[in-house]
Amino acid sequence: QDGVSLNVQSAWPLTLPASGRDAQHFADAINEASGGNVEVELYGAGKLVPSLEIFDAVQRGTLDAGYTSPLYVAGKFPAVQLFGGVPFGPDAFEYLGWIYNGGGLDIWREIYAEQGVVTVPCGLMDSEAGGWYKKPIETAADLEGMKLRFAGLAGEVMKKMGASVVLLAGGDIYPNLERGVIDGTEFSMPAIDASVGFDDVAKNYYLPGWHQPAAINELIINKAKWDSMSEAQRKLIELTCRETMLWGVTSTMTENAEAVAAFKENGVEIREFSPELLAAFKEKTDEVMQEQAADDENFKRVWDSLQAYRDQNAAWVEVRTD
Amino acid sequence: MTQDVIFVALMFAAFAAGLFAGFPVAFVLGGVGVLFALLGDLLPMLGIKVLAGSNFIAFASDRIFGTLSNYSLVPMAMFVFMGLMLERSGVADRLLVAMGRMMRRLPGGLGLAVVAIGLVLAASTGIIGASVVLLATVALPVLRRANYSMPLGLGTVAASGCLGILVPPSIMLIVMGDQLRLSVGDLFMAAILPGALLAFLYAVYIVVLCAIRPELAPPQKVDPDEDTASAVLDLVRALVPPVLLMTAVLGSIFLGIASPTEASGVGALGATLLAAADRQLTWQTLKDVSYGTGKTTAFLFALIFGASCFSVVLRGYGGDEVIEGAIQGLPLPPQAVLGVVLLVVFLLGFVLDWMEIVLIIAPLTVPVVVSLGFDPLWVAVLIAICLQTSFLTPPVGMALFYVKSSAPPDVTTLQIYRGIVPFVLLQLLGLLLVWLIPDIALKLPSLSY
Amino acid sequence: MNDTLYGIARTIDRITVPVGRATALVLPILMLVIILNVVLRYGFGLGLVELEELQWHLNALIVLGCMAFAYRDDVHVRVDLFHAKFSPLRKAVVEFFGGLVLLMPFVIGIGWFAWGTFTYSLSIGEGSPMPSGLPARYVIKFCMFAGFALLGLQGIAQMCRALLTMRGAGSSYPPVSR
Ligand code: NA
Numbered sequence: 001q002d003g004v005s006l007n008v009q010s011a012w013p014l015t016l017p018a019s020g021r022d023a024q025h026f027a028d029a030i031n032e033a034s035g036g037n038v039e040v041e042l043y044g045a046g047k048l049v050p051s052l053e054i055f056d057a058v059q060r061g062t063l064d065a066g067y068t069s070p071l072y073v074a075g076k077f078p079a080v081q082l083f084g085g086v087p088f089g090p091d092a093f094e095y096l097g098w099i100y101n102g103g104g105l106d107i108w109r110e111i112y113a114e115q116g117v118v119t120v121p122c123g124l125m126d127s128e129a130g131g132w133y134k135k136p137i138e139t140a141a142d143l144e145g146m147k148l149r150f151a152g153l154a155g156e157v158m159k160k161m162g163a164s165v166v167l168l169a170g171g172d173i174y175p176n177l178e179r180g181v182i183d184g185t186e187f188s189m190p191a192i193d194a195s196v197g198f199d200d201v202a203k204n205y206y207l208p209g210w211h212q213p214a215a216i217n218e219l220i221i222n223k224a225k226w227d228s229m230s231e232a233q234r235k236l237i238e239l240t241c242r243e244t245m246l247w248g249v250t251s252t253m254t255e256n257a258e259a260v261a262a263f264k265e266n267g268v269e270i271r272e273f274s275p276e277l278l279a280a281f282k283e284k285t286d287e288v289m290q291e292q293a294a295d296d297e298n299f300k301r302v303w304d305s306l307q308a309y310r311d312q313n314a315a316w317v318e319v320r321t322d
Numbered sequence: 323m324t325q326d327v328i329f330v331a332l333m334f335a336a337f338a339a340g341l342f343a344g345f346p347v348a349f350v351l352g353g354v355g356v357l358f359a360l361l362g363d364l365l366p367m368l369g370i371k372v373l374a375g376s377n378f379i380a381f382a383s384d385r386i387f388g389t390l391s392n393y394s395l396v397p398m399a400m401f402v403f404m405g406l407m408l409e410r411s412g413v414a415d416r417l418l419v420a421m422g423r424m425m426r427r428l429p430g431g432l433g434l435a436v437v438a439i440g441l442v443l444a445a446s447t448g449i450i451g452a453s454v455v456l457l458a459t460v461a462l463p464v465l466r467r468a469n470y471s472m473p474l475g476l477g478t479v480a481a482s483g484c485l486g487i488l489v490p491p492s493i494m495l496i497v498m499g500d501q502l503r504l505s506v507g508d509l510f511m512a513a514i515l516p517g518a519l520l521a522f523l524y525a526v527y528i529v530v531l532c533a534i535r536p537e538l539a540p541p542q543k544v545d546p547d548e549d550t551a552s553a554v555l556d557l558v559r560a561l562v563p564p565v566l567l568m569t570a571v572l573g574s575i576f577l578g579i580a581s582p583t584e585a586s587g588v589g590a591l592g593a594t595l596l597a598a599a600d601r602q603l604t605w606q607t608l609k610d611v612s613y614g615t616g617k618t619t620a621f622l623f624a625l626i627f628g629a630s631c632f633s634v635v636l637r638g639y640g641g642d643e644v645i646e647g648a649i650q651g652l653p654l655p656p657q658a659v660l661g662v663v664l665l666v667v668f669l670l671g672f673v674l675d676w677m678e679i680v681l682i683i684a685p686l687t688v689p690v691v692v693s694l695g696f697d698p699l700w701v702a703v704l705i706a707i708c709l710q711t712s713f714l715t716p717p718v719g720m721a722l723f724y725v726k727s728s729a730p731p732d733v734t735t736l737q738i739y740r741g742i743v744p745f746v747l748l749q750l751l752g753l754l755l756v757w758l759i760p761d762i763a764l765k766l767p768s769l770s771y
Numbered sequence: 772m773n774d775t776l777y778g779i780a781r782t783i784d785r786i787t788v789p790v791g792r793a794t795a796l797v798l799p800i801l802m803l804v805i806i807l808n809v810v811l812r813y814g815f816g817l818g819l820v821e822l823e824e825l826q827w828h829l830n831a832l833i834v835l836g837c838m839a840f841a842y843r844d845d846v847h848v849r850v851d852l853f854h855a856k857f858s859p860l861r862k863a864v865v866e867f868f869g870g871l872v873l874l875m876p877f878v879i880g881i882g883w884f885a886w887g888t889f890t891y892s893l894s895i896g897e898g899s900p901m902p903s904g905l906p907a908r909y910v911i912k913f914c915m916f917a918g919f920a921l922l923g924l925q926g927i928a929q930m931c932r933a934l935l936t937m938r939g940a941g942s943s944y945p946p947v948s949r
């Protein structure tokens with residue numbers, strides 16, 4: 001089979017811990033493993049198209065492939081968000097179980113099939129942090145009227161809690177938190193939060209991140225391009241992506257620990273939400289999920305599949321984690 | 323690599339040809355981008371392999387949508403609106419009259435008044451056209467009646483009217499923030515002191531020059547009956563509205579009450595209220611200001627569209643690597659590399675406007691300079707000061723053009739050029755000071771909470 | 772022939788100018804939306820993602836609606852170094868060939884893909900990626916296509932005017948009125 005070359009654009013800068021570095025790892029790994037038979041040319045965030053337009057470019061075939069988050073197509077396919085990260089969702093281990101063995105990936109691919117796009121899950125991240133806050137949050141009343149930057153479904157949950165949820169471009173989050181335009185933000189894992197320097201401007205760090213216990217990124221490939229590849233090339237991409245998940249989820253462990261230690265050093269209080277507050281978040285999350293499922297057939301289908309898988313395994317998962 | 327250099331050079335040559343033919347810059351950029359993208363589809367037939375192709379036109383389209391949906395560019399329209407509305411409010415005229423009365427006892431007092439008003443206007447509007455025209459139409463006749471040296475007066479008017487490009491709120495800083503991925507709020511903070519420094523340098527220059535050569539600015543006759551108290555009161559009255567506006571806009575960003583977008587909306591409303599207070603707010607005024615703002619905003623965005631088309635196709639021909647390689651290949655220490663980049667920006671400023679430089683040159687060069695270990699915010703401010711000079715340097719200097727078009731008819735272009743030289747030198751001195759003392763730019767952003 | 776050229780230019784102006792004026796008058800509305808957003812947040816602790824998204828939607832509408840209008844009134848930035856000294860004939864030549872070789876490819880290229888982006892968005896009923904954001908993202912995507920189409924139309928109008936001048940008939944028709 002002739003060699004194939006793929007132009008891939010990442011949704012993140014290639015040096016960003018986790019997401020960006022995972023993209024780079026995938027590119028390096030496949031270029032090496034294929035002996036040049038699958039040649040990936042990787043571009044960093046915004047080099048060709050804006051991160052939010054990657055799906056359109058791949059769908060149209062102007063870009064061969066993109067390395068991105070399923071959360072970014074929430075406006076197109078609300079159901080796909082559930083493959084990217086779910087508030088009070090499964091942990092990384094269980095998430096993988098559902099995607100690979102519980103039918104998750106099949107539905108995901110079905111949704112994209114009509115669009116002429118093939119997805120390969122290609123990055124796995126452990127729990128994010130629960131966010132940075134100017135003031136501690138003891139009770140639900142503390143959230144009332146608080147100005148928060150929170151994305152996606154978790155943003156809806158915060159809105160239901162009475163917080164004032166705002167949109168901010170990536171680069172504006174830090175200065176606006178610094179000056180108090182917002183009172184708090186969810187962001188990412190400690191290693192990434194450290195690179196932004198949030199610990200200098202907010203002193204309450206909440207762990208763990210209920211809004212996203214695990215996250216998955218995807219490699220999306222134009223269907224015509226995918227079909228033009230040999231069975232072996234496609235298999236190699238899938239295997240390399242599985243390896244990238246393993247590499248990615250373990251690559252940030254030490255950095256996260258170091259970052260948390262550095263935060264403490266810098267006078268940051270590492271806090272946990274109270275059980276009552278978590279219960280309230282959970283209750284609102286269920287409401288949000290019901291509403292989304294009522295609005296969108298596919299969302300309901302994916303949500304039901306995930307719930308069924310979790311119920312099926314509950315007896316074991318609960319014992320395992322205790 | 324050599325092949326890349328050839329195509330990059332060809333693209334810039336095509337750009338320059340369209341540019342100097344005088345066709346609108348936005349369309350030259352976009353058109354050259356599209357043509358070279360199409361060329362990329364044909365080159366393989368000649369056995370030349372390039373990344374660029376017609377799919378890059380789709381990338382350009384995606385990038386244009388990205389620009390349209392960019393929340394942080396919304397303040398541009400509002401700051402333009404604010405500037406045009408402020409022009410209608412009579413604030414500038416009253417300021418000049420009041421300040422002139424206060425300062426005529428000082429050597430070069432009227433000149434100082436012009437600088438002070440330029441600074442106040444700069445801090446209350448985001449575009450410069452308005453303040454240069456205002457100063458030229460209002461101040462030049464006064465300066466002439468006072469037998470002021472024309473070159474000195476023209477230079478003072480042009481330079482002071484341009485302060486608004488650097489002093490926030492500023493359209494240029496918003497576009498720079500977008501292109502260089504810096505926070506607009508931080509850029510605003512970082513530009514305040516350098517802007518004030520330039521005004522201070524102008525003032526010192528005028529005072530010293532007029533002390534040495536009093537004939538340049540003859541002392542004013544002061545009416546012995548004049549009531550000093552009423553003059554002071556007039557000045558305070560004239561100062562209150564713009565200072566309130568300035569505080570509302572910059573203060574709210576500085577104190578963390580508002581994001582730049584929110585502040586711009588507040589500023590636009592404030593200027594509208596000032597116009598209303600001055601009984602200038604009619605349906606006709608609202609229409610004129612809206613039409614003018616709509617067209618200005620459209621041409622600013624069209625430039626961003628054209629530039630993003632041009633630069634993504636340039637990337638398809640390896641343009642990034644060519645420029646990066648050229649800068650990194652300079653056998654110079656980092657400080658000197660920065661100096662070379664600033665020199666290039668300064669020289670390009672003679673023939674290009676700030677927009678072409680911010681949209682095409684800055685995104686190619688600044689990341690390379692920053693990778694040498696400089697603070698991106700500081701580099702951005704240095705470039706902003708450099709770009710400020712592009713307004714004053716002939717043959718293409720927007721301020722010169724505005725001054726010429728609103729000056730009395732017997733003012734010659736040569737007089738304007740002669741008057742502007744010292745002020746360009748003062749700006750370079752300001753640039754040098756911010757280079758030597760980075761805190762002038764970086765202190766305020768680090769203080770603001 | 773000359774009358775036809777003039778007629779085309781006039782007809783196009785009758786579309787682009789009212790569109791430009793109407794969208795420019797969205798500016799005071801944008802201002803009020805921002806103020807409303809500020810008041811709700813600080814006065815009532817209410818942050819509405821819809822309102823923030825509405826701000827960039829309105830801004831985009833203004834920009835796209837005014838691009839052609841701005842070209843008709845010759846507001847787009849040019850480098851005047853030589854152009855200012857050109858004779859009317861030479862300026863017309865620049866405008867005609869610039870329109871043909873630069874503006875038209877740009878507008879057709881971007882418009883083509885913008886149309887594709889719009890139809891795709893419409894076919895999947897795209898909304899905001901934020902759950903409580905504005906629905907119907909395809910509306911603003913259509914505006915992007917329409918804005919470039921209008922700019923292309925205005926390009927044709929300006930080329931017609933340039934042709935009139937090149938044919939020596941420029942002065943026999945009323946100039947563009949602002
Ligand atoms: Na300003």
Ligand code: NA
Pocket residue numbers: 671672673674711712713714715716717718719720
């Ligand atoms: Na210049």
